[in-house]
Each structure stands twice: as structure tokens, then as C-alpha cells.
Amino acid sequence: MKSQIPDETKTCDVYCNGKFIGTHEKPKELIEELKKLRSQNIISPEVCIAYDKKGKVHIVSDAGRLLRPLIKIKNGQPMLTEEHLEKIKKGEMTWAEIVSRGLIEYMDAAEEENTLVALNETELTNQHTHMEINPFVIFGICANVVPFLNHNMATRVTLGANMSKQGIGMYCSNYGIRADTQRHLLTYAQKPIVKTKGLDMVNYDKRPSGQNFVVAVIAHGGYNMQDALVINKASLERGLGRSVFFRSYKAEERKYPGGQVDLIEVPDKEVRGYRSEECYRYLGDDGIIEPESIVGEDDILIGKTSPPRFLEVIEEFGMSVKHRRESSVNVRTGEGGIIEKVLLSESLDGDKLVKVKMRDPRIPTVGDKFASRHGQKGVIGFIVPQEDAPFTESGIVPDLMLNPHAIPSRMTVGQLLETIGGKVGAMSGRMIDGTAFSGEPEADMRKELEAHGFKSNGKEVIYDGITGERLEAEIFIGVVYYQKLKHMVVDKIRARSRGPVQILTRQPTAGKAREGGLRLGEMEKDCLVGHGAALLLKERLLDESDKTTVPICTQCGLVAVYDKFRDYSYCTICGENVDITFVEMSYAFKLLLDEMKSLCIYPKLLLGEKGGL
Amino acid sequence: MTTEVQKMIEEKNADLPLIVIKKLEKKLESGKLKKKDLGKVMDRVMDVYEKAKIEPGEGVGVLAAQSIGEPGTQMMMRTKHYAGTAMDVTKGLPRLIEIFDARRTPKTPMMTVHLTKEYNTAEKAEALAHSIKETQIRHIAKSLKLDFLKYRIVIDLNKEELKKRGLTPKVLETIIKEKFEKQASLEKDTLIIKAPKKVASVLQKLRGEVLKTHLSGIKGVTYVVIQKEDRNYMVYTQGTNLPDILNVKGIDPKKTKTNDIKEIERVFGIEAARHMLVEETKDTLKDAGLVVDYRHVSLVSDAMCADGAIKAIGRHGISGSKASVLARASFEETVKHLLKASAYGEVDGLKGVVENIIVGQVIALGTGVPELIMKTEEKKSKK
Structure with missing residues (x-):
């Protein structure tokens, strides 16, 4: 309210979209007049008029501002009345009409500074200028995914909202004919039992991204320590958390200047860079893989050859030999699956275009990531056979066992309410409303739970799955909506002993796609130094990295030449009659010497004996 | 005179630090340690001391760096202030960086003044604190005018402020006359200073000079706070000037210190500076609630002071040389x-x-x- 427009008249500057357009003697009247015109739909409702702290009037109609609708308040009474709502229900009035009549106003960040917004009707006073349509709209789409979010700590809601973006679900209904480069799809997606009004608005029921798990808050043999999850094997076999990964590969018959073209075909053995015959075994006569073949890493999907990179080489007898290059498309390293679909088409340039879609069904394994909607994430630590899992009096075996330590410090009370809500919903066969600030009251849910013969606190008597003995403690158990997140071990697992190296430094490559190693960085090096592990350090940094043996001229101290064919070495500077010693060093150091030489620095190596290490 | 302990040391050819020897002697004197047990105890002490020594080839530098660096990452930006005062002292990570960078002047220079026994009362401490605080002409000026017609500066004095700061117009007059000689004159409550040349720019320059004229107190001390710690009154100052404060009667020159380590080096020499480096680092770490072994800190301080002048850790200091x-x-x-x-x-x-x-x-x-x-x-x- 600090920047309320002052009554006294003082000449002020007026800006339109940040551009100075003139001055006005009575800013208050100007603003009131403009807003009046806006409420009459003479000025677009998307134009905002704001009075800033420096006493300037801003009229803004820029594109790309965030606007949000608020109910206008006049004399402490909302201008949108029950009457209007009745009319809307009957279909006599539309949203556009309400907006154009100024009952609801769109606010941007600047104009919002001049308003006092009430959360609900009970809060209304004469000072209020606007009211929220519903309190939950103060949260965005993602935050409204979280049920009972007003019972959670703010950081947990943020976490939950962010993780819901990584959940695998039914992202569209035409996934069968799409050729997304990479996509996950949850096979048996369910709509959440506990939902929010915000979810209804984005049609979450039609595009869900999770399943309702029966969750018991119980430790299980240490396998759910530190946020790990224990999952019931029978549940997985029934299809819980099962997803499919799709990846599409594509190849194009490019045309090159000079009339040369790429060819999609089964490459000839003469082709440069021909891989082993085995790789091409799935290709049909057209050079494209057949659907439903099971492929593994490095298998060829689309056989393709390209024209030679340089001009044709004229051989001895004046014959020009075609050396076409192999440029087939193969399955990425570490991936595999079944060919779902082959798509033949034409590119924008009119070239032949082939897309191959691969499917990889994935059953949850140890290490896959799951999360509830309350920022409670975890990876599977153990998959229990159903016969070993704990069960309730009625024989219910939980799908998922969550460690109790996950709850107190994080204070996700919303998840506990969802557990009870999910249980109630499952028993009564109805959906539970968990909208922020207006969800179903806890007391009501507890009563309903009691009516179904459960304890009102959601706890149940549990029997140990292995011994069959009754557990001393009663266990909190209910239904929670869990999401399978897109981070899965099969995509991340990686190992290397030997492998590709960089050309420049001869050090191992980095990254999974390049079959790279893991870097022993600066701080890790410091640790080895701190432990005095000198030999281990040398092994990591030299022997297992870029070790080379370089001939060094003892006279000039520079790198000499070793002629392998004649098995003799000489120095390009000092000639042949000098001592040349072979020195073991890191290739990066040799590179450093070369770079110093290019700086006109003479890096002379003085050689001496050093103990045999 | 050789003591029992010294005899035993010679006999066993032991290599023990002075502090341990003194402790043993004290125990022996007090009777807690019997003479007949001395040999056994000695063996045990030597054994423990030998075990406590660093092995040859241990990477002490890396260990020190890691032992200070790792807890440093947990340091929060939380700063502890001197209760209820406007004094702002750099603490935490910024201060640690400041110490190891060996800055010429700290961001918030500060002195901790201890008082002698006679001055350890509330009134005397307050009087001393007041006398320390620097007064310049700008503090006692009610208004200042530049008279461009007569090329002079006219200052109205604030009598109350003058009194508060323990100055009389007479004292003021003598100080000013000493500095500006015949150009200055005091008439009732107005101070007039003439410009040496009748040029406008000279007058402008003179203005700054006049305002910053030192009248009383210690140069550089802009603010003082008195606090009682245990039974002792302490004076904390904002701004530091060690050579001058040492001449003030009533302060304890053995305990009074500043957080400007370069100043300590200038006044007391490199050994004192090394000691302060250790102390300041220890205090900063302790304030942040971190436990770092003394030996790591002392090693770093030794490295910084090894060649007689404080060298920073980094490009311009140790790493660069x-x-x-x-x-x-x-x-x-x-x-x-x-x-x-x-x-x-x-x-x-x-x-x-x-x-x-x-x-x-x-x-x-x-x-x-x-x-x-x-x-x-x-x-x-x-x-």
C-alpha cells in the first residue's frame, strides 16, 4: 500500500512501454480515467497502468509480461457476485465477458504494486482492491501438483514441484506414431487418488505420470537406509513402475556438390571403415533394419555409405577406384532394445529420410529413482520377494517400504495426510481433494477411515514376512502417489579399463558417450599427496593415463628422433654421433615442451640418474 | 644448576621440548611425581612424544591446507557483533581470506585496548576511551562557510560538542595557530582561516584540509566501545594506530593489540606478527565454531613469515616465489x-x-x- 496513488495533485511524468510520452498534472485522475476505460473494454484488459514509487505513471502493453487474473473489489465487496456465477453456470455469461466488464482484472508485476489483494472473502476490508479467485492460484502449475502442500515445508514443495517435472508418465496419446529422439513412457500410469484442483485444470488425469503405491513407513533390514526404497518384487511383476524408453535414429541420403550422393544400402565389404559382418546381420535388402529385431549396442540400424571425403584417387593404371566411406547409423554404446517402427519419408531438401524407432522396456531395478510428490525422493535399495515382505492383518503387502527417518527432519506432513487420504480414497472408491488451503479436512478423513474398520491414525498391525511374528510396533501404512523419475541406472552405469584417448594429449576421453574415464581431479590428487601415496599417484597420473617414452638427446636436451624401421635414433640438431636416452614422461609434458618451443623458449632437459622407480 | 629431570634427560639422551621438561619439573617439585618413578615416566613421555612427531615424508603442507580449507567451506556468512554497538568487524570467511592474503590494511581495522590495574574502573575506562577517540575540526563545526569575497573559511563552533570532547577554545586556538600560523584566528565561537593565496581553487582545497585537522585523541580512531569482560574493562576501537596508543597512559602495552597484522609487523617485528597471524586465524575459526588443530595454523603462519616479511598466500606471495x-x-x-x-x-x-x-x-x-x-x-x- 506504500505506493498508493496520492490524492494531492503534483505534475508527474507519464511513460508508455518505458518511453517518456509526456507529463500530466493530475496523475490520480489520469489513472482512474484509464482504468475506467479499461473496465469498459475501450482499452484492452491486457494493458496495465501502474504508479511507481518515484511518482511516475507507467502504461504498459508490452508482449511477454506475466499477467494473472484477480477479482476486483469495490467498497469491500467483490464485484463478481453469486448472480454472475449462476449465469456462468447456466452458460449465459462467458469468461471474456467478465473480463471485458472489468469484474476480473489482469494484473502484471508493476500494477500489482498498487494493489492490496485479499486471500479470501473473510479477509476483505474496505482497503482491499482485489481478491484472489482461489487461494491455490498463488502457486504455479508445478507446485499445485503437490497435494496438501500447505502442510509441507516450503523447500520440500519446491523440491517436489521440480521433481514432478522429471516424472515418467503418459506424456501424450499418440506416442505410437511419434518419433521422438528420446522419450520415456510409463506403461500403466494411474491418476492420483489424492488430487488437487490445479491438477484437474491441466488435465492431469488424462496425462498422469505416476502410480498409487501402497506405502508402509517401516525400516526393512537396512536396505532402505539413507532414503533408499524397498520395493515388493511381486508388485514389479504386476507392472508397477514399468516404463518404456524410446529412441529414434535417423539417416538421410544427402546430395553433395558434384553429383555425388549418400546411399542407404547394405555396405559392400570394399567400403572404407567396414565393420564386422555381424554388425549388419539385421539389415534388410534395402539397408534398413527389420522391425521387431532385437538389437544391442553398436548394431547397425541403417546401413549407409558416403562418397569419399577427398577427390578420387587415381591409381597406378589410370583407374579411378571408388573408396566410399561407411557412415551407417548404429545403436548407441550401452543401449539396446527392440525395433518398434521404421519410418520412410523425405527431408525438406527432398532427400530420402529414414527414421528407426527403438523401444527398450524397463522394469525397475536396484538404483532406479522414485519420488512422491512431496520432495521425498529415493532409489531402490532392495527388491523383496513378496513372501519375505511384511503384511497386514488383512494380508496387504506394501508395494514400497519407506524408511521412517525420511519424515521427521523433512517435515513433509502433506505426505502423511496423502497416505491417509489415499487409503480413504482406495477404500471408499472415490477421489480425495488435496488442494492447497482447501483440501479435505484431516478429521473427516480419519472418521471415514474408522468407518472402514481401520484405526483413525492410519496405523495397522504388521506381521514380519520372514518369521511370521507380529511386530511390536504398529506401522503407518496407506496409499501414496509415487512417480518414477527419468534417472535410471542403465543409462548411467559405466566402466572402463582401456579405451579411446584424445588425439592432442593422449589422455583418456571424458564422458559416457565417448566411453571415457573418470577424472582424477586436482582435489583428488591433493588427497593422494596428503596420504603420501606417491606410487599410486604416479600410476593414476602417468601409467594409466598418457605415459610415453621419448628419445632425448643428451647433448642439446631436446626430443630426438627414433627411426623404428632401422632401429636407430638421431638428433635433428646435433646429428647422429650423440647419446640418445629414452625417457619416460607424460605425453602432456612432451606437449608442454613443444608449446614452449613455439614460444621461443628452449626447454633443455638435463638428464641424470634417478632411482629405479 | 641441573635438575633431576635434566640429569635424566642427559642420561637417556632424550629430545624433549622445553614445555614438557618444565611440566615434569613442576610435577616433581609439587611431589605428585616421585623421584623413583621419574625414570619410568620419562620413558613413557619419550615414547608418547616420539609417537606425536610427524613422520618424515608426511605431506604436512597439503594436510594443513585441507584441514583449514575443508572446514572453511562450512563457514557461514554469519557475523558476530560487539553487543549493542555500531561496531562492525569482519569475521568469518572474508576475514580468513584477508589474513591469508596479507592485505596492507584490513577491511575493518580495530584495536583491543587493555587497561592497567589503576585504570580498571568504569569511570577511568570511559575517560580513557574518550581521550582516545579522535577529534577533528569537522566534529566540532556547527556550520562551515566559504567566503569567496575575503578568501577565508568561516566555521561556527559547536560549543556543546567541544565540551563533550574535553576541549576548550583556548586549547583549540593554540592547536590551530600551530598548524595554520597567522592565517587562523578565533573570535568567540567562530573560527576563521584565511587562504594563503587569493585563488578560489586554493580555498576549496583548504576546506578539506581544515575539516580533517587533528585536534585531540589518537589519529585514525573513529569510534570507541567500552566493554567489561570478566572483571576487566576493555576498550575496542574502530581504526588502528598502534604506535600512538602505546604512548597513552593507562593502557597495558603488553596486552593491547590490533587486528592490522602489517602494523604489528611494523611496530613489533616479524615474530610478533607471526604470533598475531596464528591468534587471528585461531580466533576467526573459533568464532565460526570450527575446530582446527593449532599445528596447521602455525605451519601456515610460519610459511607466511619465513623470510622476514609477511608474504601472502597466492600469486604475489608464497605461490609466486x-x-x-x-x-x-x-x-x-x-x-x-x-x-x-x-x-x-x-x-x-x-x-x-x-x-x-x-x-x-x-x-x-x-x-x-x-x-x-x-x-x-x-x-x-x-x-
Whole structure:
């Protein structure tokens, strides 16, 4: 309210979209007049008029501002009345009409500074200028995914909202004919039992991204320590958390200047860079893989050859030999699956275009990531056979066992309410409303739970799955909506002993796609130094990295030449009659010497004996 | 006079630090330790002392760096203030960086003034604190006018402020006359200072000079706070001036200190500065609730003070003055160091850790050391 427009008249500057357009003697009247015109739909409702702290009037109609609708308040009474709502229900009035009549106003960040917004009707006073349509709209789409979010700590809601973006679900209904480069799809997606009004608005029921798990808050043999999850094997076999990964590969018959073209075909053995015959075994006569073949890493999907990179080489007898290059498309390293679909088409340039879609069904394994909607994430630590899992009096075996330590410090009370809500919903066969600030009251849910013969606190008597003995403690158990997140071990697992190296430094490559190693960085090096592990350090940094043996001229101290064919070495500077010693060093150091030489620095190596290490 | 302990030490050829020897002597004197047990205790002490020693080839530098650096990452930006005052002192990570960077002046220079026994009362401490606080003309001026017609500065004095700061117009007059000689005159409550030349720019310059004229107190001390700690009154000052405060009667020159380590070096010398480095680092870490062993801090301080002047940790200090070209080049300003080394024909003996890692040799630390031990035996055989 600090920047309320002052009554006294003082000449002020007026800006339109940040551009100075003139001055006005009575800013208050100007603003009131403009807003009046806006409420009459003479000025677009998307134009905002704001009075800033420096006493300037801003009229803004820029594109790309965030606007949000608020109910206008006049004399402490909302201008949108029950009457209007009745009319809307009957279909006599539309949203556009309400907006154009100024009952609801769109606010941007600047104009919002001049308003006092009430959360609900009970809060209304004469000072209020606007009211929220519903309190939950103060949260965005993602935050409204979280049920009972007003019972959670703010950081947990943020976490939950962010993780819901990584959940695998039914992202569209035409996934069968799409050729997304990479996509996950949850096979048996369910709509959440506990939902929010915000979810209804984005049609979450039609595009869900999770399943309702029966969750018991119980430790299980240490396998759910530190946020790990224990999952019931029978549940997985029934299809819980099962997803499919799709990846599409594509190849194009490019045309090159000079009339040369790429060819999609089964490459000839003469082709440069021909891989082993085995790789091409799935290709049909057209050079494209057949659907439903099971492929593994490095298998060829689309056989393709390209024209030679340089001009044709004229051989001895004046014959020009075609050396076409192999440029087939193969399955990425570490991936595999079944060919779902082959798509033949034409590119924008009119070239032949082939897309191959691969499917990889994935059953949850140890290490896959799951999360509830309350920022409670975890990876599977153990998959229990159903016969070993704990069960309730009625024989219910939980799908998922969550460690109790996950709850107190994080204070996700919303998840506990969802557990009870999910249980109630499952028993009564109805959906539970968990909208922020207006969800179903806890007391009501507890009563309903009691009516179904459960304890009102959601706890149940549990029997140990292995011994069959009754557990001393009663266990909190209910239904929670869990999401399978897109981070899965099969995509991340990686190992290397030997492998590709960089050309420049001869050090191992980095990254999974390049079959790279893991870097022993600066701080890790410091640790080895701190432990005095000198030999281990040398092994990591030299022997297992870029070790080379370089001939060094003892006279000039520079790198000499070793002629392998004649098995003799000489120095390009000092000639042949000098001592040349072979020195073991890191290739990066040799590179450093070369770079110093290019700086006109003479890096002379003085050689001496050093103990045999 | 040799004591029992010293005799025993000679007998056993023990190598113990002075502090341990003194402790043993005290125990012996007090009777808690009996003479007949001294031999046994001595053996045990020697044993423990030997175990506490660092092994040859241990990477103490890396250990110190990690032991200070790792807790440093947990340091919060939380600052503790002197209760209920406007005094702002740099604490936490910024202060730690300041110490190790060996800045010429700290961000918030501060002195901790201890008082002698006679002055350890509330009234006397307050009087002393007031007398320390610097007064300049700008503090006692009610208004200041530049008279461009007569080329002079006219200052209205604030009598109350003058009284508060323990100044009389007479004292004021003498100070001013000393500084500005005949150009200055005091008439009732107005101070008039004439410009030496009748030029406008000279008058403008004079204005600043006049306002900053030192009248009383200690130069540089802008603010004082008195606090009672245990039974002692302490005066904390904002701004530091060690040479001047040492001349003030009533302060304890043995305890009074400043957080400006370079000033300590100037006034007391490098040994005191090294001690302050340790103390300041320890205090900063302690304030943040971190536990770092004293030996790590002392090693770093020793490294900083090793060649007689405080050297920063970093490009302009220790790292920039390493003996090895490769070690210097691998840190910062690679090309500069390489070019300089080539111009002077430097030779890198590959004695340090970094150089050997670059070249691809076993470093001379930990398991890389044994070779060195073999060589000492070689020397013996030559004898």
C-alpha cells in the first residue's frame, strides 16, 4: 500500500512501454480515467497502468509480461457476485465477458504494486482492491501438483514441484506414431487418488505420470537406509513402475556438390571403415533394419555409405577406384532394445529420410529413482520377494517400504495426510481433494477411515514376512502417489579399463558417450599427496593415463628422433654421433615442451640418474 | 644448576621440548611425581612424544591446507557483533581470506585496548576511551562557510560538542595557530582561516584540509566501545594506530593489540606478527565454531613469515616465489613465469611435488621418499 496513488495533485511524468510520452498534472485522475476505460473494454484488459514509487505513471502493453487474473473489489465487496456465477453456470455469461466488464482484472508485476489483494472473502476490508479467485492460484502449475502442500515445508514443495517435472508418465496419446529422439513412457500410469484442483485444470488425469503405491513407513533390514526404497518384487511383476524408453535414429541420403550422393544400402565389404559382418546381420535388402529385431549396442540400424571425403584417387593404371566411406547409423554404446517402427519419408531438401524407432522396456531395478510428490525422493535399495515382505492383518503387502527417518527432519506432513487420504480414497472408491488451503479436512478423513474398520491414525498391525511374528510396533501404512523419475541406472552405469584417448594429449576421453574415464581431479590428487601415496599417484597420473617414452638427446636436451624401421635414433640438431636416452614422461609434458618451443623458449632437459622407480 | 629431570634427560639422551621438561619439573617439585618413578615416566613421555612427531615424508603442507580449507567451506556468512554497538568487524570467511592474503590494511581495522590495574574502573575506562577517540575540526563545526569575497573559511563552533570532547577554545586556538600560523584566528565561537593565496581553487582545497585537522585523541580512531569482560574493562576501537596508543597512559602495552597484522609487523617485528597471524586465524575459526588443530595454523603462519616479511598466500606471495619454474607456472600467470625463466636461464631441479607430477615422476613424499633415506647411509659409509 506504500505506493498508493496520492490524492494531492503534483505534475508527474507519464511513460508508455518505458518511453517518456509526456507529463500530466493530475496523475490520480489520469489513472482512474484509464482504468475506467479499461473496465469498459475501450482499452484492452491486457494493458496495465501502474504508479511507481518515484511518482511516475507507467502504461504498459508490452508482449511477454506475466499477467494473472484477480477479482476486483469495490467498497469491500467483490464485484463478481453469486448472480454472475449462476449465469456462468447456466452458460449465459462467458469468461471474456467478465473480463471485458472489468469484474476480473489482469494484473502484471508493476500494477500489482498498487494493489492490496485479499486471500479470501473473510479477509476483505474496505482497503482491499482485489481478491484472489482461489487461494491455490498463488502457486504455479508445478507446485499445485503437490497435494496438501500447505502442510509441507516450503523447500520440500519446491523440491517436489521440480521433481514432478522429471516424472515418467503418459506424456501424450499418440506416442505410437511419434518419433521422438528420446522419450520415456510409463506403461500403466494411474491418476492420483489424492488430487488437487490445479491438477484437474491441466488435465492431469488424462496425462498422469505416476502410480498409487501402497506405502508402509517401516525400516526393512537396512536396505532402505539413507532414503533408499524397498520395493515388493511381486508388485514389479504386476507392472508397477514399468516404463518404456524410446529412441529414434535417423539417416538421410544427402546430395553433395558434384553429383555425388549418400546411399542407404547394405555396405559392400570394399567400403572404407567396414565393420564386422555381424554388425549388419539385421539389415534388410534395402539397408534398413527389420522391425521387431532385437538389437544391442553398436548394431547397425541403417546401413549407409558416403562418397569419399577427398577427390578420387587415381591409381597406378589410370583407374579411378571408388573408396566410399561407411557412415551407417548404429545403436548407441550401452543401449539396446527392440525395433518398434521404421519410418520412410523425405527431408525438406527432398532427400530420402529414414527414421528407426527403438523401444527398450524397463522394469525397475536396484538404483532406479522414485519420488512422491512431496520432495521425498529415493532409489531402490532392495527388491523383496513378496513372501519375505511384511503384511497386514488383512494380508496387504506394501508395494514400497519407506524408511521412517525420511519424515521427521523433512517435515513433509502433506505426505502423511496423502497416505491417509489415499487409503480413504482406495477404500471408499472415490477421489480425495488435496488442494492447497482447501483440501479435505484431516478429521473427516480419519472418521471415514474408522468407518472402514481401520484405526483413525492410519496405523495397522504388521506381521514380519520372514518369521511370521507380529511386530511390536504398529506401522503407518496407506496409499501414496509415487512417480518414477527419468534417472535410471542403465543409462548411467559405466566402466572402463582401456579405451579411446584424445588425439592432442593422449589422455583418456571424458564422458559416457565417448566411453571415457573418470577424472582424477586436482582435489583428488591433493588427497593422494596428503596420504603420501606417491606410487599410486604416479600410476593414476602417468601409467594409466598418457605415459610415453621419448628419445632425448643428451647433448642439446631436446626430443630426438627414433627411426623404428632401422632401429636407430638421431638428433635433428646435433646429428647422429650423440647419446640418445629414452625417457619416460607424460605425453602432456612432451606437449608442454613443444608449446614452449613455439614460444621461443628452449626447454633443455638435463638428464641424470634417478632411482629405479 | 641441573635438575633431576635434566640429569635424566642427559642420561637417556632424550629430545624433549622445553614445555614438557618444565611440566615434569613442576610435577616433581609439587611431589605428585616421585623421584623413583621419574625414570619410568620419562620413558613413557619419550615414547608418547616420539609417537606425536610427524613422520618424515608426511605431506604436512597439503594436510594443513585441507584441514583449514575443508572446514572453511562450512563457514557461514554469519557475523558476530560487539553487543549493542555500531561496531562492525569482519569475521568469518572474508576475514580468513584477508589474513591469508596479507592485505596492507584490513577491511575493518580495530584495536583491543587493555587497561592497567589503576585504570580498571568504569569511570577511568570511559575517560580513557574518550581521550582516545579522535577529534577533528569537522566534529566540532556547527556550520562551515566559504567566503569567496575575503578568501577565508568561516566555521561556527559547536560549543556543546567541544565540551563533550574535553576541549576548550583556548586549547583549540593554540592547536590551530600551530598548524595554520597567522592565517587562523578565533573570535568567540567562530573560527576563521584565511587562504594563503587569493585563488578560489586554493580555498576549496583548504576546506578539506581544515575539516580533517587533528585536534585531540589518537589519529585514525573513529569510534570507541567500552566493554567489561570478566572483571576487566576493555576498550575496542574502530581504526588502528598502534604506535600512538602505546604512548597513552593507562593502557597495558603488553596486552593491547590490533587486528592490522602489517602494523604489528611494523611496530613489533616479524615474530610478533607471526604470533598475531596464528591468534587471528585461531580466533576467526573459533568464532565460526570450527575446530582446527593449532599445528596447521602455525605451519601456515610460519610459511607466511619465513623470510622476514609477511608474504601472502597466492600469486604475489608464497605461490609466486616458489623455487621451481614449473610449480610457479602451473599456478597462475603461466606464460609470464616461463618467459622470465627462459630469459634468466633458470634450472628446475624437480625437487617439489607439482614439478614431478607434471613431468610424470614419483613425488618425493610419503612412499616416494625412501630413496632419500638410503643416501644418508651412503654418507656414513664414506666417513
